[in-house]
Amino acid sequence: MKTALQQVFHSRKFVTGFAIFMAILLTVFLYPLIIQDEPLAILGQGNFFPPGIYVNIYDSIHSKSYVLNLKDAASKRIGKILTDQSRQDIKEWLVSYGVPEDQIDINDTESLLSQWEENYDSSISLPGMTFAKQRYFQRLDESVNGLLSSEGVVISEVNQETGNLDQTNTIDQSEYVHINEVANVRILPLGTDNFGRDVLTELVKATGVSLKIGLIAGVVATLIGLTLGLLSGYVGGLVDDIIMFVTNLFTVIPSFVLLILISFSIGQDNRGATTIAVVIGLTSWVWTARAVRSQVISLRNRDHVNLSKLSGHSTAHIILNDILPYIASYVVMALILQVSSAILSEASLSILGLGPRTTEVPTLGLMMNWAMIYQAHILGKWWAYFPVIVVIALITFSMNLMNTGLDQVFNPTLRD
Amino acid sequence: MAEEKKPCLCGSGLTKIYGTGVQKNVAVDHVDFDCCQNEVISIVGESGSGKTTLAKMLLGLTKPTEGEIYFQGKKRDISNMKKKKEYWKRIQAIFQDPYSSFNTFNKIDAVLLDCIAMRNGKKYTRAKKIEIMEEACCFVNLEFDELTNKYPFELSGGQMQRLMIARVFILKPEILIADEPTSMIDACSRATILEMLMKLRKEIGMTIIFITHDIGLAYYISDTVFIMERGKIVESGPAEQVILHPKEEYTRRLISDVPKIHEEWDLSSVKYG
Ligand SMILES: Nc1ncnc2c1ncn2[C@@H]1O[C@H](COP(=O)(O)OP(=O)(O)OP(=O)(O)O)[C@@H](O)[C@H]1O
Numbered sequence A: 001m002k003t004a005l006q007q008v009f010h011s012r013k014f015v016t017g018f019a020i021f022m023a024i025l026l027t028v029f030l031y032p033l034i035i036q037d038e039p040l041a042i043l044g045q046g047n048f049f050p051p052g053i054y055v056n057i058y059d060s061i062h063s064k065s066y067v068l069n070l071k072d073a074a075s076k077r078i079g080k081i082l083t084d085q086s087r088q089d090i091k092e093w094l095v096s097y098g099v100p101e102d103q104i105d106i107n108d109t110e111s112l113l114s115q116w117e118e119n120y121d122s123s124i125s126l127p128g129m130t131f132a133k134q135r136y137f138q139r140l141d142e143s144v145n146g147l148l149s150s151e152g153v154v155i156s157e158v159n160q161e162t163g164n165l166d167q168t169n170t171i172d173q174s175e176y177v178h179i180n181e182v183a184n185v186r187i188l189p190l191g192t193d194n195f196g197r198d199v200l201t202e203l204v205k206a207t208g209v210s211l212k213i214g215l216i217a218g219v220v221a222t223l224i225g226l227t228l229g230l231l232s233g234y235v236g237g238l239v240d241d242i243i244m245f246v247t248n249l250f251t252v253i254p255s256f257v258l259l260i261l262i263s264f265s266i267g268q269d270n271r272g273a274t275t276i277a278v279v280i281g282l283t284s285w286v287w288t289a290r291a292v293r294s295q296v297i298s299l300r301n302r303d304h305v306n307l308s309k310l311s312g313h314s315t316a317h318i319i320l321n322d323i324l325p326y327i328a329s330y331v332v333m334a335l336i337l338q339v340s341s342a343i344l345s346e347a348s349l350s351i352l353g354l355g356p357r358t359t360e361v362p363t364l365g366l367m368m369n370w371a372m373i374y375q376a377h378i379l380g381k382w383w384a385y386f387p388v389i390v391v392i393a394l395i396t397f398s399m400n401l402m403n404t405g406l407d408q409v410f411n412p413t414l415r416d
Numbered sequence B: 001m002a003e004e005k006k007p008c009l010c011g012s013g014l015t016k017i018y019g020t021g022v023q024k025n026v027a028v029d030h031v032d033f034d035c036c037q038n039e040v041i042s043i044v045g046e047s048g049s050g051k052t053t054l055a056k057m058l059l060g061l062t063k064p065t066e067g068e069i070y071f072q073g074k075k076r077d078i079s080n081m082k083k084k085k086e087y088w089k090r091i092q093a094i095f096q097d098p099y100s101s102f103n104t105f106n107k108i109d110a111v112l113l114d115c116i117a118m119r120n121g122k123k124y125t126r127a128k129k130i131e132i133m134e135e136a137c138c139f140v141n142l143e144f145d146e147l148t149n150k151y152p153f154e155l156s157g158g159q160m161q162r163l164m165i166a167r168v169f170i171l172k173p174e175i176l177i178a179d180e181p182t183s184m185i186d187a188c189s190r191a192t193i194l195e196m197l198m199k200l201r202k203e204i205g206m207t208i209i210f211i212t213h214d215i216g217l218a219y220y221i222s223d224t225v226f227i228m229e230r231g232k233i234v235e236s237g238p239a240e241q242v243i244l245h246p247k248e249e250y251t252r253r254l255i256s257d258v259p260k261i262h263e264e265w266d267l268s269s270v271k272y273g
């Protein structure tokens, strides 16, 4: 046993898979210790904030300021708002307003903006311009307004007694704050989702829950399938007939239909993640049982089994020592398939609204579901669904690697 | 073999049918079979004639579809695990294919230790066990030091069969069923294996039921020969009688396949088809 374990950890494939899997597990366990947010707390007002660092404006204003005279600050500021696209749009507007095209130089920021300021009037509606386009130009006008000025911004506060605005501070264009001195900076590495929840925190929690669902369901299914398969394959006779009858019953009824029916009859209130996992496990053992049975049948007449019988071993000993090791990698493979298919089953159930209660915990399936319903994929909000796919892929990939590694240990003849 | 003959393993009307309906396959068909203590019996037949199936029934590894087996005059009773274990202390086997005879997950020691445990319970100390294993390996010309901590698949076919003989050496059964123990290995190792079997027989005085498709080999080693054709025993009797004066066409054909039958047998130059 000990040496087998050593051999397992000498297999590079297994170690790689194990490392990835452990990294995922560690993240799931350690992350909540560092970021202690509620995984389902709604942080953002609005949906799909892009990934990045969010700096509190109010705190920035009140932080100590440092003056830095940087040469390209102004051009950067202008460039951020006056992109090539918006320069083109301005030109388009001016041309259709009546400014001769050859007088407009979109690379000359100063003249372009002065032409714009001279001519643009938000009340003018040009022929053939949609309302949306009109609104767009209004917004553009607001954003370029005062872009060239080198004046600072005045900060005022309402005087509670008089009701007047008192000027408390001016902020120059060359003033900076140190990000560490700003009280509230929040990093959202994966942005927020459709509800305004932090995707990363949610994802970590969902990974944990989905893994739990997958493992529970996989273990339940594999245990049932393995036991029934071993019994029916090795013992044969009447036992085999009975078990195969039950197995055939379960094969004829699609397990997913069964899953839907059971989930439905349990009712929304009782559908915790664990319940769902057990239900998935109870409906998906059939193929494991069949595969194990056929393997055992081909094994039970082998000479090494006969030799073990001749050495006086009991049936239990033979099943555990002469049959089980030969199908162990098979069973692990089945377990891996069961785990990943359980994760997917959970997702499918969630899409039908029959998954775990949505108010309690996120799962990978639920996250995909939410992203899909809110059209993250159409809107290009990749951070709401892509990381979820990556996590699902990583889990299956790592488990498959482990399986291949185990295969080489369990089937020593595969080794070279 | 003039001593009084004690019957030790008999079968009457042994039949084994695999499958049902169209796929029905009568592997062994109403075979009457008996062998006496201290004899070497050969069962000869071409491939697929049901030799292995018969052997497995005699060993109690498969249930006969029909027929009875008598062990030392009494009806064989292996209805429960304990009785089976008792039975297998007295009858052992060497299988046809050494490469599939061992559990590849267990080390070689385990194979031999199982035999020691079966023979003597768990009374022995570790040192005594090693002594027994060393003795057994020595008997079959294997180095125990090299074998220990190795896996069976790391051995050659011939070494595996010798390990099987070492098993039998430890167990010292009354009957040994050797199912073509030499069919999977080269001519040279064959001679060694046969020699060892005969040596073992002399040493512990057991009955050998030798299964082979090679009638020449049967003539060389056995007292009694049974000729099997498609599940039936077509001819039987003392080796000389059956082989030198065959009555059946089938037997004659088997004999004609072995060109050197009337000459002095020289193991080192045996050629097998
Ligand atoms: N487990 C089994 N299930 C079904 N049929 C079997 C089984 N074992 C053997 N048979 C059939 O029984 C017949 C006899 O097989 P058996 O193995 O006894 O032959 P054999 O004489 O030992 O041949 P060989 O010399 O090749 O070992 C064959 O036709 C074989 O197909």
Ligand SMILES: [Mg+2]
Residues within 6 Å of the ligand: B051, B052, B053, B096, B179, B180
């Ligand atoms: Mg055979």
